[in-house]
Amino acid sequence: MPPRASKRKTxxxxxxxxxSSDGRSVFSKTKTKGLGKIDRLFNSxxxxxxxxxxxxxxxxxxxxxxxxxxxxRILMLAWKLKAAKQGFFTQDEWRTGMKALRVxxxxxxxxxxxxxxxxxxKPLNYEDFYAYAFxxxxxxxxxxxxxxxxICELLNLVLGAQFRPQVDSLIEYLKVQSDxxxxxxxxxxxxxxxxxxxxxxxxxxxxSSLAWPLILDNFVEWMRxxxx
Amino acid sequence: MSNQKKRNFxxxxxxxxxxxxxxxxxxxxxxxxxxxxxxxxxxASGLSFEELYRNAYNMVLHKFGEKLYSGxxxxxxAHLKExxxxxxxxxxxxxxxxxxxxxxxxxxxxxxxxxxxxxMDRTYIPNSRKTPVxxxxxxxxxxxxxxxxxxxxxxxxxxxxxxxxxxxGEVIDRGLMRNTIKMLMDLGxxxxxxxxxxxxxxxxxxxxxxxxxxxxECCDCGDYLKKAEIRLNEEIERIAHYLDVKSEAKxxxxxxxxxxxxxxxxxxxxxxxxxxxxxxxxxxxxxxRMYNLFxxxxxxxxxxxxxxxxxxxxxGKQLVTDAESSKDPVxxxxxxxxxxxxYDKIICQAFSNAKTFQNAxxxxxxxxxxxxxRSPEFISLFVxxxxxxxxxxxxxxxxxxxxxxxxxxFRYLQExxxxxxYYKQHLAKRLLSGxxxxxxxxxxxxxxxxxxxxxxxxxxxxxxxxxxxxSQDTMQxxxxxxxxxxxxxxxxxxxxxxGSWPTQPTIxxxxxxxxxxxxxxFRSHYLGTHTGRRLSWQxxxxxxxxxxxxxxxxxxxxxxxxxxxxxxxxxxNADRLSYKEIEQATEIPASxxxxxxxxxxxxxxxxxxxxxxxxxxxxxxDAFFVNDKFTSKFYKxxxxxxxAQKESEPEKLETRQRVEEDRKPQxxxxxxxxxxxxxxxxxxxxxxxxxxxxxxxxxxxxxxIKKRIESLIEREFLxxxxxxxxxxxYLA
Numbered sequence: 001m002p003p004r005a006s007k008r009k010t011x012x013x014x015x016x017x018x019x020s021s022d023g024r025s026v027f028s029k030t031k032t033k034g035l036g037k038i039d040r041l042f043n044s045x046x047x048x049x050x051x052x053x054x055x056x057x058x059x060x061x062x063x064x065x066x067x068x069x070x071x072x073r074i075l076m077l078a079w080k081l082k083a084a085k086q087g088f089f090t091q092d093e094w095r096t097g098m099k100a101l102r103v104x105x106x107x108x109x110x111x112x113x114x115x116x117x118x119x120x121x122k123p124l125n126y127e128d129f130y131a132y133a134f135x136x137x138x139x140x141x142x143x144x145x146x147x148x149x150x151i152c153e154l155l156n157l158v159l160g161a162q163f164r165p166q167v168d169s170l171i172e173y174l175k176v177q178s179d180x181x182x183x184x185x186x187x188x189x190x191x192x193x194x195x196x197x198x199x200x201x202x203x204x205x206x207x208s209s210l211a212w213p214l215i216l217d218n219f220v221e222w223m224r225x226x227x228x
Numbered sequence: 229m230s231n232q233k234k235r236n237f238x239x240x241x242x243x244x245x246x247x248x249x250x251x252x253x254x255x256x257x258x259x260x261x262x263x264x265x266x267x268x269x270x271x272a273s274g275l276s277f278e279e280l281y282r283n284a285y286n287m288v289l290h291k292f293g294e295k296l297y298s299g300x301x302x303x304x305x306a307h308l309k310e311x312x313x314x315x316x317x318x319x320x321x322x323x324x325x326x327x328x329x330x331x332x333x334x335x336x337x338x339x340x341x342x343x344x345x346x347x348m349d350r351t352y353i354p355n356s357r358k359t360p361v362x363x364x365x366x367x368x369x370x371x372x373x374x375x376x377x378x379x380x381x382x383x384x385x386x387x388x389x390x391x392x393x394x395x396x397g398e399v400i401d402r403g404l405m406r407n408t409i410k411m412l413m414d415l416g417x418x419x420x421x422x423x424x425x426x427x428x429x430x431x432x433x434x435x436x437x438x439x440x441x442x443x444x445e446c447c448d449c450g451d452y453l454k455k456a457e458i459r460l461n462e463e464i465e466r467i468a469h470y471l472d473v474k475s476e477a478k479x480x481x482x483x484x485x486x487x488x489x490x491x492x493x494x495x496x497x498x499x500x501x502x503x504x505x506x507x508x509x510x511x512x513x514x515x516x517r518m519y520n521l522f523x524x525x526x527x528x529x530x531x532x533x534x535x536x537x538x539x540x541x542x543x544g545k546q547l548v549t550d551a552e553s554s555k556d557p558v559x560x561x562x563x564x565x566x567x568x569x570x571y572d573k574i575i576c577q578a579f580s581n582a583k584t585f586q587n588a589x590x591x592x593x594x595x596x597x598x599x600x601x602r603s604p605e606f607i608s609l610f611v612x613x614x615x616x617x618x619x620x621x622x623x624x625x626x627x628x629x630x631x632x633x634x635x636x637x638f639r640y641l642q643e644x645x646x647x648x649x650y651y652k653q654h655l656a657k658r659l660l661s662g663x664x665x666x667x668x669x670x671x672x673x674x675x676x677x678x679x680x681x682x683x684x685x686x687x688x689x690x691x692x693x694x695x696x697x698x699s700q701d702t703m704q705x706x707x708x709x710x711x712x713x714x715x716x717x718x719x720x721x722x723x724x725x726x727g728s729w730p731t732q733p734t735i736x737x738x739x740x741x742x743x744x745x746x747x748x749x750f751r752s753h754y755l756g757t758h759t760g761r762r763l764s765w766q767x768x769x770x771x772x773x774x775x776x777x778x779x780x781x782x783x784x785x786x787x788x789x790x791x792x793x794x795x796x797x798x799x800x801n802a803d804r805l806s807y808k809e810i811e812q813a814t815e816i817p818a819s820x821x822x823x824x825x826x827x828x829x830x831x832x833x834x835x836x837x838x839x840x841x842x843x844x845x846x847x848x849x850d851a852f853f854v855n856d857k858f859t860s861k862f863y864k865x866x867x868x869x870x871x872a873q874k875e876s877e878p879e880k881l882e883t884r885q886r887v888e889e890d891r892k893p894q895x896x897x898x899x900x901x902x903x904x905x906x907x908x909x910x911x912x913x914x915x916x917x918x919x920x921x922x923x924x925x926x927x928x929x930x931x932x933i934k935k936r937i938e939s940l941i942e943r944e945f946l947x948x949x950x951x952x953x954x955x956x957x958y959l960a
Binding site: 144145184186187193209210211213214217 | 910911912930931934935937938941942948953954955956
């Protein structure tokens with residue numbers, strides 16, 4: 001993505017800064033200007049009464065970007081924005097996120113999405129993103145776990161592309177078992193570890209005497225029974 | 229003065245040469261040589277000891293020791309060769325006698341010779357490092373007689389032959405043997421070992437190999453062991469009589485190896501007479517013999533122990549999983565106690581109370597008692613039975629003995645918390661129905677449980693006793709304060725502290741008005757003295773005694789439950805009552821009401837009520853009447869008491885569930901305790917430590933522990949380590 005070049009269409013009235021070819025010293029001006037564009041972009045989707053982008057706004061944004069609003073890239077965007085509440089972007093989150101992405105227009109945002117995917121894919125980021133995805137879905141104040149239905153959708157969304165067979169089996173199991181009606185963050189985190197570390201579908205290197213959560217012990221047992 | 233020539237006297241040495249007789253040595257030797265001959269020819273009496281000694285002395289003094297010594301050797305050797313011939317010539321049995329005789333002669337001669345040559349022994353011999361006279365004499369005997377070609381093998385075979393004869397039952401000349409063996413021993417331990425002991429051991433091994441094979445084919449285990457023991461004792465006796473005591477260990481090893489070690493397995497597993505049969509038939513003597521014999525061989529005792537253990541485990545397992553015996557808990561436990569007594573006696577009488585065997589017994593019991601998950605319940609029922617009636621009339625010491633035995637079984641239980649739950653239930657029923665045979669016995673058992681499991685285990689039980697006592701005092705106080713009530717129905721209240729007694733759901737029913745009023749009076753009296761407490765009547769646990777008059781005037785006193793009383797009192801105001809009316813009036817829960825009516829209307833001998841229709845079961849449309857035709861032999865009739873029975877299936881499930889629920893906080897507390905002190909610990913060690921901590925209460929299930937860990941992670945008491953996924957961290 002090209003660095004943000006200074007775009008001076010008109011000289012601002014009382015700018016006391018020196019104009020030069022490199023963008024840095026005129027940062028303050030560009031900042032205000034850039035921010036302006038970001039804000040304008042924000043406002044074009046925000047709900048005027050709440051001052052935030054609400055679910056409808058997000059749907060609109062998605063269609064403009066040409067992605068489905070259930071696409072994982074929107075989740076990645078939320079991650080980048082460090083959005084606190086599912087379905088909403090506040091102005092601060094928007095500003096921070098857009099700046100971090102170095103975009104200030106819709107077309108730039110569209111172009112930056114593939115790079116965002118790559119960034120998320122980096123191991124350190126990925127773990128963070130993965131855990132974020134869980135927390136993002138917690139809607140209530142003190143909520144600590146997600147129901148099975150949501151977990152299955154989330155698994156599909158986040159891990160489906162890379163670990164299709166594991167995700168399919170896991171979803172199938174979660175739906176038929178009855179020990180757990182909800183999944184907590186600890187279990188969620190271990191799902192990632194599971195698909196990354198355990199060979200599939202033979203599950204040969206799985207050792208149930210280690211500290212795997214019980215739900216995964218049960219899953220492995222179920223898999224082994226199914227395949228015997 | 230002039231110099232006088234003095235003649236000085238000087239004493240000078242005798243200067244003329246002393247000529248030593250050149251033939252002196254030869255002459256002196258000849259004297260001595262002659263003496264030796266005479267000694268060997270039993271003609272020593274004519275010799276002068278002093279003269280011979282002097283001659284020998286002179287020889288040595290004049291430096292003829294060499295000649296004397298070598299002369300001695302030659303002369304003695306010559307004589308011994310003569311002797312050897314005479315021994316060889318002896319026929320048959322006389323051989324040994326002749327040998328012995330000649331040996332004695334030689335010894336005597338040797339002594340005399342040594343005495344004569346004592347000066348040489350003390351001076352020349354040490355200086356020239358030659359063998360002293362006595363030893364020389366022995367060595368010469370050894371070389372010329374014992375190791376002479378014709379004598380050596382004949383001597384050995386004669387000795388071995390005699391031993392063999394004795395083993396086959398013949399009587400031999402033991403004195404002769406003893407002397408001969410002693411001779412060999414005197415000649416040096418290597419002579420004894422090489423010329424006798426080694427071959428003796430080999431031949432014995434062969435002998436016992438053959439004999440043991442013969443016996444094992446035709447004897448049963450007990451007989452074989454008897455024979456082996458006899459042989460072993462024989463050999464020991466033989467040693468004592470005529471062999472070197474150092475040979476005892478060696479020969480016993482041979483017997484042990486051939487007769488016992490080589491056939492150990494076959495003996496133990498012998499059909500119809502092996503170890504298992506001995507155990508079954510309490511053959512103390514045979515078992516003791518086996519123990520003593522097997523103790524001598526490596527792995528002997530461990531073989532006995534292993535066979536005993538696996539047999540015991542097998543029998544125990546059958547005992548415990550047998551469906552029949554599970555039907556009667558008291559019988560079940562009694563059989564366990566009997567089995568333990570049996571083995572205790574065996575170990576005591578036959579296995580000299582060895583600790584390792586005791587341990588094997590204990591571990592076996594622990595193994596199979598826990599195979600039946602109802603063992604804790606049954607043991608409690610057994611105790612319940614004893615405390616209700618079994619211990620009636622039994623002396624104090626015997627009571628202690630029985631309770632101690634029960635405690636032994638208790639110790640084997642892995643699920644002690646299940647036992648606690650049942651024991652509490654049963655104790656509550658006993659106390660409330662006043663059915664305990666001996667207060668002292670009850671308390672004694674509580675003390676034993678406390679010693680075994682700690683204060684925690686028994687604090688609630690003791691609370692129950694305290695409540696009973698306190699209630700008595702309360703009742704006295706109540707009636708003292710309300711003298712006007714002395715005329716009416718007598719109320720006896722037991723106030724139970726909720727935490728100590730097993731929990732029951734409280735559903736009160738409607739009491740008859742007289743009782744209700746009385747109960748209220750009690751309640752206000754009690755709450756007057758104990759503010760801040762709440763009382764709830766447990767109408768499902770009480771009893772009542774009512775006087776009843778029936779149609780033909782027969783009077784009886786009925787002992788009934790509270791529910792039954794409520795129902796019966798209704799009939800004071802009505803002749804006929806339908807089920808629904810009764811239900812409405814009393815508000816007794818349906819299942820209890822049905823059982824209550826059934827016990828009063830459908831049981832022969834207790835049918836104080838009549839029911840229409842006369843079916844066995846209670847239907848909701850039934851109608852009830854007082855049975856005017858009720859008769860009983862007894863004035864006092866007891867109708868349905870609350871007795872501790874084996875739980876029905878749903879009740880059993882419920883108790884089990886409650887136990888499981890109770891375990892969860894205990895597991896969590898253990899996990900937190902451990903993690904708090906260790907801070908960081910890996911998964912397997914957590915499981916191991918938790919299991920160890922909870923061992924005295926119950927056997928913790930690793931899966932359950934894992935669940936609790938996850939729950940604690942969720943509640944942020946613990947976390948998983950971010951680098952090493954096997955570790956858990958304590959979050960302060």
